[in-house]
Amino acid sequence: MTRADLDAGQVQTELGPLLCEISSVFGPDSPLWANATSRYQEYKPPRVQVAVRVGCEDDVAKIVNYANENSLPFYTVNRGHGMTITQGQFQGLEIDMQLLTGIEINSDGKSARLQGGTYTQEVIDVLWEQGYVTTTGSCACVGMMGLGLGGGHGRLQGSYGMVSDNFVSLNVVLANGTAIVVSETSHPDLFWAMKGAGHNFGVVTSFELRIFPRQVDTWYYRNYVFSQSNLEPLFEELNRLQGNGTQPVKIGWQFVLYEMIAEFSQTEPIVLWSFSYAGSEEEAQELLAPFDALGPLNITGGNVPYPEIANAQKTGLNDPVCAHGFERIVSTAGLQIYNVTAQRAIYDAFDDMIQTYPAFNGSVVLMEGYPVDGVLKVDPALSAYPWRDDYLLTWASITYPPNSSLDATAIEWASRFRTLWNQGQPARRPTTYVNYAFGTESTESMYGYESWRLDRLRSLKRKYDPENRFSYYNPIPI
Secondary structure: OOHHHOOHHHHHHHHHHHOOOOOEEEOOOOOOHHHHHOOOEOOOOOEEEEEEEOOOOOHHHHHHHHHHHOOOOEEEEOOOOOOOHHHHHOEEEEEEOOOOOOEEEOOOOOEEEEEOOOEHHHHHHHHHHOOEEOOOOOOOOOEHHHHHHOOOOOOOHHHHOOOHHHEEEEEEEOOOOOEEEEEOOOOHHHHHHHHHHHHHOOEEEEEEEEOEEOOOOEEEEEEEEEOHHHHHHHHHHHHHHHOOOOOOOOEEEEEEEEEOOOOOOOOOOEEEEEEEEOOOHHHHHHHHHHHHOOOOOEEEEEEEEHHHHHHHOOOOOOOHHHOOOEEEEEEEEEEOOOOHHHHHHHHHHHHHHHHHOHHHOOOEEEEEEOOOHHHHOOOHHHOOOOOOOOOEEEEEEEEEOOOHHHHHHHHHHHHHHHHHHHHOOOOOOOOOOHHHOOOOOOHHHHHOOOHHHHHHHHHHHHHHOOOOOOOOOOOOOO
16 A cells, blocks of 8 residues: 555454554544544644544554655544644654543652643643643643643743653553653653653653642633834833743743734724733732833733633633634744844834735734743753754744635744744844744754754664654654
């Protein structure tokens, strides 16, 4: 069998009897197809010919072995939020992990076992009800494992580090179909690689993650809307708040968005600033007073339980940031401090783009600030994640319904935003958070400029994936 003649019926006949009753094999005619192939990124998505929805962990090794025996490319998907266009090189069999959502707290109360299909909001909800929290992403819809394999930033990283910093062990199916346990004591070389470059090495069917007793019952949030006339003083205040990695740990996540919101302006993008704090309004107010004094157009805020903070900051399951079905031409850069002149230039360029191309009015430019205390406590040499000194994450998304006639223009604008960010920090080389990569960035910008990092990753690829079966997500060249 070759990829050209891949047939769902034949795969079902041959593979189906080997799988547990909950698993299923299907093709485009199935009512399950639309959900299994729905994508956050519709520009150059993976080309799925047959999907296998996994109901039992042990089935993953069977699927990989079957694919290898029949020379079928395979690609693992959970929530479908990968943005990189390198996925577009895939054509073949999808391993759909959505049903693997088990969460079990270990008896010592220090870690939990999560299956590979779990996602952020689900994990937060389950652990919270039992008195715990853990490191997750900030958007409620994102899968835990895809996030963690690339590092995994989130609201609790100031206290506990990134998602990958809290891996205890991983159950991994390798490219040859072998199932192994990966940890500090079992395949420690691979454990290092899985923490920041893990998409290149295996399928994680389940994993053990550190958990922590919940400390506060509610978080305070405040969302500000500013006009562009406040842009310079806003970023000057943000540099005072967070400059060079000094953001207070209790400020779990704060971010700026340039976007069109007709309620406030139909003629130019607004500047939104969202703030979340692990504590009360009274505690947060001293930090917020300088921003109140800037004269915002609108302020909303309140205290909510931690599981509701994503909704409060408009990153919940049903918010536009989580919506599937759009082309998203993205660009990103890591920063240490805001260059206010560059931020103005990016806003002006974004405004120009929106005015010139109204089809792009669903686009956003995002600037994120997380506390980094917990991230910096981890020795950079202990994981493949290379950018612990990126204190700010930026991301531009030119967003529109699929329309190939707009693609080249969108790519040009996204590249312009990245260039402006990087020109604003001439003493630093460009860095790319691998989970935000578009796929055209250099390998070094994603996995590190230190030669030993890429040498080690290439060596591990030759050891664990010599045929480069995992080559569709920002691949490491062998």
